[in-house]
Structures are given as structure tokens and as C-alpha cells.
Amino acid sequence: EVHLVESGGGLVQPGRSLRLSCAASGLIFDDYAFHWVRQAPGKGLEWVSGINWNSGSLDYADSVKGRFIISRDNAKNSLFLQMNSLRVEDTALYYCAKVASAHIVPAHYMDAWGKGTTVIVSS
């Protein structure tokens, strides 16, 4: 069974940085692409960023482009999200989600999710 565990969230001031991690188990990690998806309090889901199996293809939502960087370490079965220049509107529960493919193709879906890690941006 696929198991995804996010970590690294916390309370941070606007303008500061935070690095989220997602540890994966129960799968051959480098067979799959991954996304980060967030959910602000009381709101719907929002796609943040995606990465294919070998980091050769990266995608970002316009709301985070230029501020967030997605990466992965296949040797450590881990996914990361470096979040810089954080804003109050980045406050959310951040989920790591596995894609049912090695590539981040529009048609593909997210077939496993972690429980999320909470990021609060506040002064």
C-alpha cells in the first residue's frame, strides 16, 4: 500500500521561507510523478505544482510561480516543495499526491494522497 507522509509545515512570517517534504513508501518511487495540492481553511483544493519521474518536467500554478520550487530525490523516495517569499494567502494544508503515471500529463489523476502538513503565514 502506498504511504505518503508530509512534513515541514509550521508558522512563518510573510516574506520568509519554508521547505516541505513528502516521504513515500510502498511504491517504486521513480516510477511516478507527483503533485503538491493545497487547501486553504474552509476552501476547495488548489493545485500548486507537479514534477515528473526524473525531474525533467516541472509545472507551477501562476499563484506560486517564481516563488516555489518543486524537487525530488529518487534515491531517498522523497518529494520537496521549497516555498519562498511566503504570503498570507499561502496559508493552507499542503498535500503530496501521487500521479498514476511517470509523467505529469493533463489527463492523469492523483491516486494516492498524504494526510498533509499545515502552513500558516502570519505576522
Add this chain to the structure above:
Amino acid sequence: QSVLKQPPSVSGAPGQRVTISCTGSRSNIGADYHVHWYQQLPGAAPKLLIFGNTNRPSGVPDRFSGSKSGTSASLAITGLQAEDEADYHCQSYDASLSAWVFGGGTKLTVL
């Protein structure tokens, strides 16, 4: 504001049938991108419910079904059970935004 539009809430009595709509546009659902549905139980992470418009992952009861037509999609739940009470989210891809997009989510209440 979410790119895909869903009703904020729906409700039904046990045993009844409910549907949840997901309305998009010509740049997402209408551009023939697949629609997927996720169930989010209270306090839990989303779980894949329907993929590729109409397909159920292994383990999802056949009480759940998906459909798509034009710029909209729907999730139908028959034989409503108390355990179905959850938030339901639709998801597709938007070519204009070059982004994976979600609906705002629909809270299902079982009366």
C-alpha cells in the same frame, strides 16, 4: 474562485440518489480533458473516487458513478449511506491556464 463550479452543498436521505454537478468551460471539460472525482471524509485526505470521467478504482462501490457531457460532468451516488457524508471535489485540466484545476467542493449531507 474555482475554475470548475460545484454546488456548495447537496443532501439526501438514506437510500436516495443524489447528483453533484461540475461545470467547466471550453478550455477544460469542454476541451475533452478527463474529469476525476475525489471524496474527502471529515478530517481526512482526499481519496480518488472516479477517474477518466466514468471509471471506478478498485474498492469503490458501484453506487458511485460519473458522467460527462459537453462542458459539464456529474457524480451520482445511489443508495445513499451515512458513511457517504463527505466533501466531493471534481478535477480536470485547463488548457488556457496550463494548470490542473479543481471545483470548489460539494458537501454532501445524509439526512
